[in-house]
Amino acid sequence: MEKEGIKIDKKYLKSLEDDFQNELTVLENKIFKESGENFNLNSPKQLGEILFNKLKLVSNPKKTKTGQFSTSEEILSALAKDHQIISNILEWRSLDKLLSTYVKALPNEINSNTGRIHTKFNQAVASTGRLSSNNPNLQNIPIRTENGQKIRKAFTPRDKDFILMCADYSQIELRIIASLSGDVNMIDAFNKGEDIHTSTASRIFNVPHNEVTREQRSNAKTVNFGIIYGISAFGLSQQTNLNRKESKILIDNYYENYPTLKEYMSKQIDFARENGYVETLMGRRRYLTNINSQNGMIRSADERNAINAPIQGSAADIIKIAMKNIFNIFNEKQFKSKMILQVHDELVFDVHLSELDKIKKVVKNSMENAVALDIPLKVDIGTGKNWLEAH
DNA sequence: GTAATCACG
DNA sequence: ACGTACGTGATTACA
Numbered sequence: 001m002e003k004e005g006i007k008i009d010k011k012y013l014k015s016l017e018d019d020f021q022n023e024l025t026v027l028e029n030k031i032f033k034e035s036g037e038n039f040n041l042n043s044p045k046q047l048g049e050i051l052f053n054k055l056k057l058v059s060n061p062k063k064t065k066t067g068q069f070s071t072s073e074e075i076l077s078a079l080a081k082d083h084q085i086i087s088n089i090l091e092w093r094s095l096d097k098l099l100s101t102y103v104k105a106l107p108n109e110i111n112s113n114t115g116r117i118h119t120k121f122n123q124a125v126a127s128t129g130r131l132s133s134n135n136p137n138l139q140n141i142p143i144r145t146e147n148g149q150k151i152r153k154a155f156t157p158r159d160k161d162f163i164l165m166c167a168d169y170s171q172i173e174l175r176i177i178a179s180l181s182g183d184v185n186m187i188d189a190f191n192k193g194e195d196i197h198t199s200t201a202s203r204i205f206n207v208p209h210n211e212v213t214r215e216q217r218s219n220a221k222t223v224n225f226g227i228i229y230g231i232s233a234f235g236l237s238q239q240t241n242l243n244r245k246e247s248k249i250l251i252d253n254y255y256e257n258y259p260t261l262k263e264y265m266s267k268q269i270d271f272a273r274e275n276g277y278v279e280t281l282m283g284r285r286r287y288l289t290n291i292n293s294q295n296g297m298i299r300s301a302d303e304r305n306a307i308n309a310p311i312q313g314s315a316a317d318i319i320k321i322a323m324k325n326i327f328n329i330f331n332e333k334q335f336k337s338k339m340i341l342q343v344h345d346e347l348v349f350d351v352h353l354s355e356l357d358k359i360k361k362v363v364k365n366s367m368e369n370a371v372a373l374d375i376p377l378k379v380d381i382g383t384g385k386n387w388l389e390a391h
Numbered sequence: 392g393t394a395a396t397c398a399c400g
Numbered sequence: 401a402c403g404t405a406c407g408t409g410a411t412t413a414c415a
Contacts, residue, residue, distance in 0.1 A: 043413055044395055064395070072396065097397060101410055128407060130400085137409045140399035148398080173400095226405065235405030297403060308406045312400090344400045344407085 004338045004350065005116030006138070007158045009386075010107050016150055020099045027092040034085040041092060044071045057083055098142060102151045109136050116158065121342065128313040129284045131342055139343045143391070155387035158350050162337075163383050164390040165356070167363045168346035170378040171196055172315045173228050176281070179373040180310065181264030185257060190375045197221040203257040204250060215241075223254055227261070228311055230304025265307050272306040280313035281371065282321075315345060318377070322370035323347065329362050348387065356383065 032038045035055070039046045048069025052061040057079055062070045073090065080086040109117045119138040121131045133139040141155070142148025157164050174196055178186035189199040194209075201212040201220035212220075222239050223231070236247040255262040272278050273292055277285045286309035288302040319342065326339060326347070337359050341348035347367070351359050360381055367379045384390040 040413080042411085045413075066394070068395080070395090093396080094398095097411080100412080101398065105410080126407060130407065132408055134409060137399085140397095140409065142398060144399085229406045232404055234403075238405075300404070304405070312407060315400095346400080 001338075001340050001342065002118055002121060004340045005111065005114055005118040006340050006348070006350070007116045007156050008106055008110065008154045009156050010110065013103055013107055013151075013154050016154070017099065017103045020095055020103055020147070024092060024095055024099065027088050027095070031085060031088050031092060034088070041089070042096070044068065047071050047089070051085075055085075057086075094145065095147060098147055098151060102142060105136065106154070119341075126316075127286055128309050129280060129316040130312065130344060131316070138341055141387070143388070149388050152388035152391070153386045156385065161353055162350050163353055163356065163385065164387055165349040165351045165359065165363070165381065165383045166346055166387070166390040167349070167367055167379050167381045168391075169315070169319070169367065170380055172318065172345050172377065173311050174224055175373065175375045175377060176314050176318075177228065177261065177264075177311050179375050180281075180314070181258075181261045182374065183258050183260035183264070186261060187375055197224060200224055200254070200257075204253040206253075219250065223250060226251075227254070227265075228308060230265075230307035232300075232304075268306045268310065269303050272302065278306045278310050280310050280317050282314070282317040284313050284317065286310075286313065318370045319345065319347070319367070322367040325366045325370065326363060329366065333358075333362075335359065348390070351383070 028041065031041065035050050037050070039050060041047060045068055048061075048071050051057050051071065052069045062075055064070045073093070076086050076090055080090060106117065111118055117136065117138070119133045120135050121133055123131060125132040131139075142151045155164070171190075174186070175190055178190055185203070186196075189196055197217050197220045198209060198212050200223065201207075201216040202209045204220060204223065205212070205216050207216070219240050219242065223236060226232075226236050226239070229235070231251060233244050233248040233251060236242065236251065237244045240247065242250065268278055269291075272288050276289065276291065277287045279285045286305065288305055290298045291302040291306065293299040293302070323339065323342065330337065330339070335355055335358075336352040337355050338350045339347060340350050347363065349359060349363065364379050364381055368377045370377070382390045
């Protein structure tokens with residue numbers, strides 16, 4: 001994958017650079033006018049001074065651990081409703097991030113021999129066994145916002161005879177925790193092919209499947225993610241519109257509905273206390289040296305890791321097995337198509353058009369059957385003339 | 392070199 | 401009472 005690299009559309013990025021730059025200038029002028037002075041918008045320190053000392057937007061502003069005013073997205077978003085300047089700052093921030101980290105930086109990474117970008121995939125960095133990517137990081141290319149999606153479009157097939165293909169695991173971490181725990185309620189939902197978040201919502205809010213509201217599904221989704229992270233009532237309340245008490249009730253409901261999952265989580269923590277490590281499906285260990293710490297906060301962090309590491313790590317094991325099998329088949333069959341990126345639960349391929357049907361089958365089959373769990377693994381595949389379309 | 396922020400799964 | 405979600409990397413400011 002490092003050697004193959006991925007092609008980007010340099011001209012397109014250049015025009016995007018101009019668009020973003022123009023928009024930033026407009027926002028900048030508005031912000032400075034509203035502030036009554038020019039300053040470095042990229043300095044959280046200067047920005048904090050303006051917002052909270054000069055304009056006095058709130059009476060008791062939150063500070064970071066070094067005593068500086070916090071101007072994080074989380075803090076500013078809460079103020080956006082009442083102050084136009086805030087929404088302009090947030091917009092400027094996100095646009096400037098995209099411009100400096102991606103639009104301007106990526107073209108400089110093109111290798112002059114291949115005309116493509118060659119990242120590094122590190123195999124011994126992440127403590128859970130995931131890969132990481134750097135120089136440049138191609139595992140955090142934007143996708144969530146509209147402007148971010150414009151950047152994804154810059155990633156293309158290597159030439160006119162190729163097409164990009166993405167294959168991603170659907171809900172792999174929840175499927176893993178369902179399988180490892182053996183919780184029949186969650187296993188059932190996956191086996192029936194149900195939308196897992198709707199299914200969870202139906203259970204924890206005690207309403208029929210077809211009466212689950214958007215908000216209920218959204219909250220259930222957050223709880224499902226929280227479970228993977230080693231949930232706390234506080235953490236959940238931060239991520240939802242629920243307060244701490246409501247969050248606790250929801251978590252208790254969750255455990256009542258998935259009792260075997262709860263049991264599994266307790267057993268993982270007990271195992272870690274006893275042995276000082278936890279392990280993944282394939283036996284990769286994560287040592288947890290603070291699992292018996294007297295300091296509650298430090299101990300809790302290791303307890304969350306005792307839950308999370310086997311899940312995140314097993315997902316990493318599984319996709320690595322799939323990658324190895326795919327690589328071997330590609331070699332045997334002497335395909336012209338190449339595997340070019342891995343993004344944790346997703347593989348990206350530069351596919352020769354003549355091979356598309358075969359490649360689709362090989363990849364889907366290899367990923368879905370990398371290991372046998374108590375639940376089927378599901379893989380979604382897409383193709384397109386750029387990375388956004390293929391997704 | 393560290394802190395703050397924010398991009399992704 | 402206290403402080404908290406898991407895993408990464410890049411950019412920028414600033415001491």
